[in-house]
Amino acid sequence: xxxxxxxxxxxxxxxxxxxxxxxxxxxxxxxxxxxxxxxxxxxxxxxxxxxxxxxxxxxxxxxxxxxxxxxxxxxxxxxxxxxxxxxxxxxxxxxxxxxxxxxxxxxxxxxxxxxxxxxxxxxxxxxxxxxxxxxxxxxxxxxxxxxxxxxxxxxxxxxxxxxxxxxxxxxxxxxxxxxxxxxxxxxxxxxxxxxxxxxxxxxxxxxxxxxxxxxxxxxxxxxxx
Amino acid sequence: xxxxxxxxxxxxxxxxxxxxxxxxxxxxxxxxxxxxxxxxxxxxxxxxxxxxxxxxxxxxxxxxxxxxxxxxxxxxxxxxxxxxxxxxxxxxxxxxxxxxxxxxxxxxxxxxxxxxxxxxxxxxxxxxxxxxxxxxxxxxxxxxxxxxxxxxxxxxxxxxxxxxxxxxxxxxxxxxxxxxxxxxxxxxxxxxxxxxxxxxxxxxxxxxxxxxxxxxxxxxxxxxxxxxxxxxxxxxxxxxxxxxxxxxxxxxxxxxxxxxxxxxxxxxxxxxxxxxxxxxxxxxxxxxxxxxxxxxxxxxxxxxxxxxxxxxxxxxxxxxxxxxxxxxxxxxxxxxxxxxxxxxxxxxxxxxxxxxxxxxxxxxxxxxxxxxxxxxxxxxxxxxxxxxxxxxxxxxxxxxxxxxxxxxxxxxxxxxxxxxxxxxxxxxxxxxxxxxxxxxxxxxxxxxxxxxxxxxxxxxxxxxxxxxxxxxxxxxxxxxxxxxxxxxxxxxxxxxxxxxxxxxxxxxxxxxxxxxxxxxxxxxxxxxxxxxxxxxxxxxxxxxxxxxxxxxxxxxxxxxxxxxxxxxxxxxxxxxx
Numbered sequence: 001x002x003x004x005x006x007x008x009x010x011x012x013x014x015x016x017x018x019x020x021x022x023x024x025x026x027x028x029x030x031x032x033x034x035x036x037x038x039x040x041x042x043x044x045x046x047x048x049x050x051x052x053x054x055x056x057x058x059x060x061x062x063x064x065x066x067x068x069x070x071x072x073x074x075x076x077x078x079x080x081x082x083x084x085x086x087x088x089x090x091x092x093x094x095x096x097x098x099x100x101x102x103x104x105x106x107x108x109x110x111x112x113x114x115x116x117x118x119x120x121x122x123x124x125x126x127x128x129x130x131x132x133x134x135x136x137x138x139x140x141x142x143x144x145x146x147x148x149x150x151x152x153x154x155x156x157x158x159x160x161x162x163x164x165x166x167x168x169x170x171x172x173x174x175x176x177x178x179x180x181x182x183x184x185x186x187x188x189x190x191x192x193x194x195x196x197x198x199x200x201x202x203x204x205x206x207x208x209x210x211x212x213x214x215x216x217x218x219x220x221x222x223x224x225x
Numbered sequence: 226x227x228x229x230x231x232x233x234x235x236x237x238x239x240x241x242x243x244x245x246x247x248x249x250x251x252x253x254x255x256x257x258x259x260x261x262x263x264x265x266x267x268x269x270x271x272x273x274x275x276x277x278x279x280x281x282x283x284x285x286x287x288x289x290x291x292x293x294x295x296x297x298x299x300x301x302x303x304x305x306x307x308x309x310x311x312x313x314x315x316x317x318x319x320x321x322x323x324x325x326x327x328x329x330x331x332x333x334x335x336x337x338x339x340x341x342x343x344x345x346x347x348x349x350x351x352x353x354x355x356x357x358x359x360x361x362x363x364x365x366x367x368x369x370x371x372x373x374x375x376x377x378x379x380x381x382x383x384x385x386x387x388x389x390x391x392x393x394x395x396x397x398x399x400x401x402x403x404x405x406x407x408x409x410x411x412x413x414x415x416x417x418x419x420x421x422x423x424x425x426x427x428x429x430x431x432x433x434x435x436x437x438x439x440x441x442x443x444x445x446x447x448x449x450x451x452x453x454x455x456x457x458x459x460x461x462x463x464x465x466x467x468x469x470x471x472x473x474x475x476x477x478x479x480x481x482x483x484x485x486x487x488x489x490x491x492x493x494x495x496x497x498x499x500x501x502x503x504x505x506x507x508x509x510x511x512x513x514x515x516x517x518x519x520x521x522x523x524x525x526x527x528x529x530x531x532x533x534x535x536x537x538x539x540x541x542x543x544x545x546x547x548x549x550x551x552x553x554x555x556x557x558x559x560x561x562x563x564x565x566x567x568x569x570x571x572x573x574x575x576x577x578x579x580x581x582x583x584x585x586x587x588x589x590x591x592x593x594x595x596x597x598x599x600x601x602x603x604x605x606x607x608x609x610x611x612x613x614x615x616x617x618x619x620x621x622x623x624x625x626x627x628x629x630x631x632x633x634x635x636x637x638x639x640x641x642x643x644x645x646x647x648x649x650x651x652x653x654x655x656x657x658x659x660x661x662x663x664x665x666x667x668x669x670x671x672x673x674x675x676x677x678x679x680x681x682x683x684x685x686x687x688x689x690x691x692x693x694x695x696x697x698x699x700x701x702x703x704x705x706x707x708x709x710x711x712x713x714x715x716x717x718x719x720x721x722x723x724x725x726x727x728x729x730x731x732x733x734x735x736x737x738x739x740x741x742x743x744x745x746x747x748x749x750x751x752x753x754x755x756x757x758x759x760x761x762x763x764x765x766x767x768x769x770x771x772x773x774x775x776x777x778x779x780x781x782x783x784x785x786x787x788x789x790x791x792x793x794x795x796x797x798x799x800x801x802x
Binding site: 020021022023024025026027030032033035036039040042043044046047049050051054057058061062063064148149150156157158161162165169 | 337425426
């Protein structure tokens with residue numbers, strides 16, 4: 001076989017192939033941890049896809065009627081029933097946390113240790129408040145008689161099952177992310193990455209943005225459909 | 226990014242263990258982890274082997290009454306699950322993957338040795354949870370390895386009390402373990418190769434393991450999700466998979482669930498799983514054949530692309546396992562077509578193996594015997610797959626021994642032969658000693674001929690309609706000719722002999738570790754990188770002070786005008802004179 005590096009690539013596709021299949025690394029300049037996080041997220045995407053496809057299948061095949069989301073997920077404020085209010089706030093908070101995370105990554109590349117620490121901590125706190133509101137939402141639904149195995153609305157029992165399972169699984173991801181963010185934030189502050197560089201902040205950010213993106217899909221499929 | 230190239234591999238920090246525990250138990254050395262995976266997989270595989278022999282005795286000699294129907298169904302379930310997941314997947318990816326990837330790519334270790342170490346211990350935990358099934362009230366689940374609901378969790382199925390829980394929990398834990406290992410394999414192959422090791426210079430073993438790991442990372446999520454949903458059905462009374470159902474005269478609390486959804490999820494995992502097992506086997510076999518034929522592998526590029534094509538296609542064929550579950554004829558047509566299309570890249574691989582052997586100077590070493598027997602077995606098992614891929618032929622054959630024969634040939638015997646061959650091939654590098662040749666040959670012939678005597682007649686038994694999974698398969702009807710009964714008895718006797726002969730192989734592994742002939746660094750005259758380590762067996766860190774530099778692909782055998790009949794991958798190109 002000829003030396004692959006000696007080939008003279010023609011055109012965009014061929015040069016991309018030659019570049020990717022050249023020696024040592026496929027993705028040039030990408031740290032191992034970042035590559036690994038991307039691959040993990042790809043695998044995790046399949047988990048959530050399986051959950052959502054199962055949800056669609058079950059919703060379409062179950063015999064009993066599916067409840068109206070704007071009625072189930074309403075919140076009464078000042079005597080007025082506002083549909084999807086809580087969930088709008090939760091979504092806003094999670095999207096905001098993605099913003100603070102992006103700022104933290106930026107601070108990391110500037111080498112601003114304090115900035116990274118406080119922004120990551122802010123991200124973790126926003127995530128924590130999201131989980132808190134989710135707990136509130138759950139307890140509200142449960143107090144209204146919607147359980148994972150049945151409900152008092154004459155609606156399909158699968159509604160509660162799939163809702164609690166998927167939002168619960170996502171909530172676990174957020175909780176794990178909060179812990180991950182907090183640990184990395186404190187390790188940054190302790191100066192553990194002064195020598196290695198702040199790639200880890202970006203890697204943590206990848207995970208956090210992913211959890212956010214998944215939420216957008218859950219939001220669309222559970223609250224808007 | 227500003228920096229174009231970061232020499233990660235050079236600056237990698239390795240843990241330097243001092244105590245016995247960190248060196249041999251919680252080791253972060255990929256070679257030790259590979260051996261740990263291998264030993265655990267073989268140990269749990271022996272459990273499955275004993276179960277299969279017990280089942281064979283029951284099927285051939287039901288009048289002996291050695292077991293209850295419950296025990297039989299539990300044995301079927303545990304045998305299938307252990308063999309497919311805890312032995313084949315764990316061995317081909319956990320043991321071969323761990324050992325081969327860093328050595329063949331020229332890395333010091335896996336990208337994240339600590340995660341790799343955790344991967345093994347979580348795998349060990351999953352094996353223990355699985356085996357705990359035999360000690361819980363009601364025993365392990367007897368739902369069949371496919372675990373189809375609703376019968377999996379309704380009364381009457383053995384193990385519906387606790388066994389199903391331990392099984393599903395064990396699978397979920399296994400998937401966590403596999404993910405930790407798999408992320409490492411992929412990252413190492415993509416980002417941690419040595420200088421000069423381009424993707425198209427990697428040995429096919431690495432390509433096969435790499436593609437299989439990708440399949441695993443994308444297919445296991447479906448199993449994970451279905452395991453969670455079934456656990457919820459079982460324990461908190463959700464009805465994901467459970468329709469309204471009357472069991473033992475009692476109306477159960479379930480309603481409105483979708484049992485077919487489980488089958489789709491299960492086979493979306495289950496079909497790629499076949500290739501998770503097959504692709505590493507393809508890779509290992511390609512390398513063994515090339516080394517022992519003293520020729521370069523025929524059509525290397527096509528071999529790589531065939532692996533990739535099989536990997537992609539394997540995700541769109543899953544419902545061919547569900548033809549008898551009832552589906553729209555259009556879907557049957559679609560999945561039959563995709564299934565038959567997968568035969569094209571597979572046939573490319575088989576032709577390339579045969580063309581590699583064409584006019585080659587074949588050395589019939591023991592690994593080569595295993596590799597050749599794999600090719601034969603895979604062809605025969607694959608051809609019956611074409612039968613079953615067609616809806617109209619599948620429907621009458623689906624629940625017969627024909628299917629048993631088919632999948633045992635193609636994904637039972639074939640990959641096991643590769644595992645034997647692969648161990649034989651790399652044992653000198655792992656331990657520094659050769660395996661005993663005579664025991665190896667005796668074991669090979671008993672296993673090879675024995676499996677053919679076992680599985681070949683099963684095709685016939687299937688054609689005459691012997692049902693699979695039955696406790697007493699020929700007792701259900703008296704229209705079976707006497708010949709079927711004789712065949713059934715012969716199969717059992719040979720299965721016992723083949724089962725017992727596996728002890729020979731294990732004896733060989735143990736005996737040769739202490740008494741085997743000392744191995745030279747490269748006993749097979751192989752060109753790939755793992756045979757170029759400075760020490761045999763390689764030390765922690767694999768490559769001494771400097772990483773090797775690769776100058777050529779892994780298949781330079783019998784190059785004209787060269788003094789040796791192979792050129793190692795790290796040998797520089799001669800400057801054009």
